[in-house]
Amino acid sequence: MASLTAATDDLVKELASVLGEALSLGDEVTAGLTRETLLFGNLPELDSMAVATVLTALEDRFQILIDDDEVSGELFESIGSLADFIAAKRRG
Numbered sequence: 001m002a003s004l005t006a007a008t009d010d011l012v013k014e015l016a017s018v019l020g021e022a023l024s025l026g027d028e029v030t031a032g033l034t035r036e037t038l039l040f041g042n043l044p045e046l047d048s049m050a051v052a053t054v055l056t057a058l059e060d061r062f063q064i065l066i067d068d069d070e071v072s073g074e075l076f077e078s079i080g081s082l083a084d085f086i087a088a089k090r091r092g
Helices: 009-022 027-031 048-062 079-091
Strands: none
Touching (some): 009 079
C-alpha cells in the first residue's frame, strides 16, 4: 500500500461526493461525511459487493490505479484513511 499522506479538506469533500454517487447515498448522508466517518460497519450501503463499484469510481475520478494488493480493511476504515491513500497515490 502507498504510504499514507494527510489529505486536504477539498480531497475529503470530493471523496465524500464520489462515495455518495457510487453508493447512491442521499444528499443529507453525503453532506454529513467527514474525515472521521467510519466506513465498513457504519455505512450499510458499503458492503463487500459495493467495494468494486467504489474502487472503479475512485480510479475514474482521481485518475489513479488501485492494485488488488492495496485493498484492505484498513484502507476502508474511514473517509480519512481512504482520502490519505488517494492523496499518496496522486503524488506518485
